[in-house]
Amino acid sequence: GAVVSQHPSWVICKSGTSVKIECRSLDFQATTMFWYRQFPKQSLMLMATSNEGSKATYEQGVEKDKFLINHASLTLSTLTVTSAHPEDSSFYICSAMDSPTDTQYFGPGTRLTVL
Amino acid sequence: DAKTTQPPSMDCAEGRAANLPCNHSTISGNEYVYWYRQIHSQGPQYIIHGLKNNETNEMASLIITEDRKSSTLILPHATLRDTAVYYCIVRAKAAGNKLTFGGGTRVLVKP
Numbered sequence: 001g002a003v004v005s006q007h008p009s010w011v012i013c014k015s016g017t018s019v020k021i022e023c024r025s026l027d028f029q030a031t032t033m034f035w036y037r038q039f040p041k042q043s044l045m046l047m048a049t050s051n052e053g054s055k056a057t058y059e060q061g062v063e064k065d066k067f068l069i070n071h072a073s074l075t076l077s078t079l080t081v082t083s084a085h086p087e088d089s090s091f092y093i094c095s096a097m098d099s100p101t102d103t104q105y106f107g108p109g110t111r112l113t114v115l
Numbered sequence: 116d117a118k119t120t121q122p123p124s125m126d127c128a129e130g131r132a133a134n135l136p137c138n139h140s141t142i143s144g145n146e147y148v149y150w151y152r153q154i155h156s157q158g159p160q161y162i163i164h165g166l167k168n169n170e171t172n173e174m175a176s177l178i179i180t181e182d183r184k185s186s187t188l189i190l191p192h193a194t195l196r197d198t199a200v201y202y203c204i205v206r207a208k209a210a211g212n213k214l215t216f217g218g219g220t221r222v223l224v225k226p
Binding site: 049 | 149153156159160161164202213214215216217218219
C-alpha cells in the first residue's frame, strides 16, 4: 500500500518551453501533497505544499508564477515548470500525505533536463 | 521543526545489524521522529516513525531515548540493497506536517 507515482520519470526540453509533471497517489487519497527539488549531491528542498481544492503554499524563494501547482483531486497533483531554463534542471520529487497517519509517501521522482 | 544531527557516513557489514544514530536535543513534546532512506536516483522511502515509544516494523526498529533527545534506527540484518542515504527528521503537525531534510547518513553496506 501507500504507492505514489510520478510521470514522466525523465524529461528533456528546450529552454523556454513548459513542462508538466504529474504526481498520483495510487491506493490512498491525499488531501495534501508536497513538491520537492533535489540538485546533485544535495538534500531535498521543499518547494511547496499543495492542498486539494485550494492554492498551493510556496516556500520562501520559490517563484509561484514559475512553478505552477494544481491539486484538482484527492489523488492527483501537477507541477508545471513554465519557461524552463537550464538552471531549472533538477530532480523533482512529490510526496502524498496519508491522512490517518500523516505519513508522507514519496514518488520515484522526475529528472528534468533543460537544454 | 527541531533540527537533527546525524553522522555523515558509516559502513556496515552485510548480514550484521546496522545502528544509525540521530540527535534531536531540541525536540518538543508533540514532534514525531521519522526515518526515510533514499537510494541513488530514487524518491525517499518511508521506513518508520515514532513519538516516544520504541517501534518495530518489517523494515527496522526505532529506539527513542526516554528524554527523546536522541534515537537509533536499527536495520537488523543489513543487505547490500540497504546501501542508501538515511534521513532522520523531526516533524510537528503544527508546522503543516512539513519534512525538513538535512544531510542524512550515507550508509554503505559492504560484503
